[in-house]
Amino acid sequence: MPVVNDLLEKQLAYVSNPKEQTHIRALWKNADPLMQEISVNLIHGKNEEVSKLTENALAQGFSANTILDDGLIAGMAIVGVKFRDNLIFVPEVLVAARAMKAGMFHIEPILSESGVEPLGTIIMGTVKGDLHDIGKNLCIMMLRGSGFNVIDLGVDTSSEEFIEAIEDNEDCVVGMSALLTTTMPNMGKAIQAFEEVELRDTVKVMVGGAPLTQEFADDMGADGYGKDAISCVDLAKSFFSVKKTEY
Amino acid sequence: MIKMKQMTSRERVLNALAGKPVDRTPVANPTSVATVELMDLVGAPFPKACRDPELAARLASTGYTELGFDSISPYFSIIQESSALGCEMQWEDKDNWPTVRMYNPIWKDSNDIKIPHDFLKHGEVKAITESIKMIRGEFGDEVAIIGKTMGPWTLAYHVFGVEKFLLGTVDNPEETFKALEKLNEISILFGQAQIDAGVDVLTFPDHATGDLVSGEYYQRFLQDIHTDIVDKLPVPLILHICGRTIDRMPFIAQTGMAAFHFDSKNDPQEAMDAVNGGITLVGNINNPETLYARTPNEVKQEVFKCLDAGVQMIAPECAIPLATKIQNLIAIPEAVKEWTASKSAD
Numbered sequence: 397m398p399v400v401n402d403l404l405e406k407q408l409a410y411v412s413n414p415k416e417q418t419h420i421r422a423l424w425k426n427a428d429p430l431m432q433e434i435s436v437n438l439i440h441g442k443n444e445e446v447s448k449l450t451e452n453a454l455a456q457g458f459s460a461n462t463i464l465d466d467g468l469i470a471g472m473a474i475v476g477v478k479f480r481d482n483l484i485f486v487p488e489v490l491v492a493a494r495a496m497k498a499g500m501f502h503i504e505p506i507l508s509e510s511g512v513e514p515l516g517t518i519i520m521g522t523v524k525g526d527l528h529d530i531g532k533n534l535c536i537m538m539l540r541g542s543g544f545n546v547i548d549l550g551v552d553t554s555s556e557e558f559i560e561a562i563e564d565n566e567d568c569v570v571g572m573s574a575l576l577t578t579t580m581p582n583m584g585k586a587i588q589a590f591e592e593v594e595l596r597d598t599v600k601v602m603v604g605g606a607p608l609t610q611e612f613a614d615d616m617g618a619d620g621y622g623k624d625a626i627s628c629v630d631l632a633k634s635f636f637s638v639k640k641t642e643y
Numbered sequence: 644m645i646k647m648k649q650m651t652s653r654e655r656v657l658n659a660l661a662g663k664p665v666d667r668t669p670v671a672n673p674t675s676v677a678t679v680e681l682m683d684l685v686g687a688p689f690p691k692a693c694r695d696p697e698l699a700a701r702l703a704s705t706g707y708t709e710l711g712f713d714s715i716s717p718y719f720s721i722i723q724e725s726s727a728l729g730c731e732m733q734w735e736d737k738d739n740w741p742t743v744r745m746y747n748p749i750w751k752d753s754n755d756i757k758i759p760h761d762f763l764k765h766g767e768v769k770a771i772t773e774s775i776k777m778i779r780g781e782f783g784d785e786v787a788i789i790g791k792t793m794g795p796w797t798l799a800y801h802v803f804g805v806e807k808f809l810l811g812t813v814d815n816p817e818e819t820f821k822a823l824e825k826l827n828e829i830s831i832l833f834g835q836a837q838i839d840a841g842v843d844v845l846t847f848p849d850h851a852t853g854d855l856v857s858g859e860y861y862q863r864f865l866q867d868i869h870t871d872i873v874d875k876l877p878v879p880l881i882l883h884i885c886g887r888t889i890d891r892m893p894f895i896a897q898t899g900m901a902a903f904h905f906d907s908k909n910d911p912q913e914a915m916d917a918v919n920g921g922i923t924l925v926g927n928i929n930n931p932e933t934l935y936a937r938t939p940n941e942v943k944q945e946v947f948k949c950l951d952a953g954v955q956m957i958a959p960e961c962a963i964p965l966a967t968k969i970q971n972l973i974a975i976p977e978a979v980k981e982w983t984a985s986k987s988a989d
Contacts, residue, residue, distance in 0.1 A: 441813065486855040487809040494810070525739040527746060530806055551746065552733070575854075577885075577930040578740060581964050606854035606886060607908070612932055 401432040427466035434467030441491025443498040460503035476626035514545035516636040521553030523582040528575035555589035584616035652713035656787035660879040667983040675962040696773035711976040717774035725801040727765035748804035753822040775840040790837030794849025795826035853887030861891040873899040896921030911952035939974035946978035
């Protein structure tokens with residue numbers, strides 16, 4: 397079914413890259429109008445509506461996976477593009493994330509019970525000395541929504557805490573976040589600590605955060621840099637050899 | 644550049660902020676240039692140097708005596724006001740900044756905002772005001788003393804939590820305005836106390852950064868407050884906002900602030916074009932890639948780029964990483980002098 401929701405059509409107009417437009421539009425190619433309504437309300441940050449619509453969808457027999465993929469994650473794809481292109485900023489992303497959480501509240505227990513194997517385990521933490529977590533939390537929400545098991549080490553995470561988590565989780569990926577230019581070098585220190593305990597070769601490290609650049613990530617010895625939550629998911633998928641979104 | 648009689652550092656900074664001629668472009672530190680090396684040099688380590696006026700003065704003075712900057716700024720973090728308001732602190736050690744545990748906010752809304760009666764007597768607040776007096780006593784009028792009072796937007800992050808505050812801007816903008824107006828009283832109170840203690844200039848950090856909110860947000864929520872505070876704090880004010888800010892620079896230029904301290908995410912020439920002569924620009928040497936990780940020569944190239952663009956006061960973009968090498972910091976005033984000499988020779 398094509399996009400039939402006018403408000404969703406308006407949102408799609410914000411996706412200016414034609415290839416990206418085609419890809420994102422295809423997210424709704426099999427989506428019921430109800431899923432499209434969930435997406436639109438999520439984009440507008442209407443958490444109560446998303447909650448009600450998700451409940452309705454479950455009552456009508458839609459599976460939790462369908463609601464997650466065709467309603468919530470599809471909506472977040474547009475939010476991600478608008479954020480990346482500076483059409484919206486963190487407050488607008490936060491209200492969309494809150495709406496996604498409102499939907500997830502109903503479907504998460506069902507997904508957990510279904511026993512589907514996660515795509516992989518990601519250890520996430522904001523680096524030592526940095527107490528900012530909005531970006532990290534958005535990444536975690538998107539990673540979990542995409543099927544990853546995420547271990548959240550929180551903020552102000554020491555190298556030792558990262559190392560302990562790596563040792564406890566075989567074949568994991570580490571994601572480090574920093575918002576301050578003053579704490580960014582602690583990413584390099586953590587990676588160096590992984591080398592010192594001979595764990596560096598066992599783990600892929602991705603880094604992100606508002607002041608970071610690809611150049612800085614390379615200098616610090618990271619395996620990947622994610623500009624935003626969507627690229628964080630794509631990076632994680634690439635590390636686990638899962639098909640990632642290409643535009 | 645017109646050949647002029649050599650100025651004192653203080654004259655140089657104040658002239659640049661007033662848009663008057665200078666003998667050379669000043670090098671300032673609206674945000675901290677403290678490093679572990681400097682702490683060791685003068686025996687003033689973190690976190691004590693953030694709480695003890697004598698140590699704060701000693702560490703801050705190295706910006707002038709060891710690095711050759713034209714200003715001294717006796718603050719090294721963003722915690723003073725929030726500590727005095729009752730926020731939970733994380734004091735850290737010598738190699739990390741003290742910070743506010745914003746994930747444990749102290750207030751829910753504007754009704755909770757109350758300035759403690761002993762705010763100005765709080766240890767971290769007095770560490771600043773007392774150190775200003777000591778620095779003035781030691782250096783007199785030879786160097787510019789810069790104080791710092793946090794703006795209401797940043798204080799809101801600290802007292803309400805970043806996420807909750809930003810969500811509130813969407814859910815209830817009227818409440819956001821109320822909170823900002825009340826928090827601004829704290830900014831004015833602390834700023835005036837530093838003026839009374841003897842500062843020449845105040846940095847006014849208010850982190851409505853492009854990494855978090857739009858330029859339209861700046862205009863809607865902060866432009867009037869920032870315009871208003873110019874009359875309330877009668878010294879030159881340097882607004883500091885990290886991150887991408889080009890989209891809000893035209894609004895900032897209309898506030899009447901003396902200067903804007905900008906981040907390396909903004910190209911110097913593009914920034915100069917954006918403000919169009921409406922405000923003095925201070926910046927914007929990159930911290931994590933250049934000052935922290937590169938060579939003095941690479942630092943100099945970045946300084947030259949700022950000077951070529953016409954940036955009126957050179958400074959690191961923000962508080963520098965504590966492990967930054969002194970040689971890279973000394974390269975900033977050296978580069979300014981080399982550039983000035985080359986222009987004089989032309």
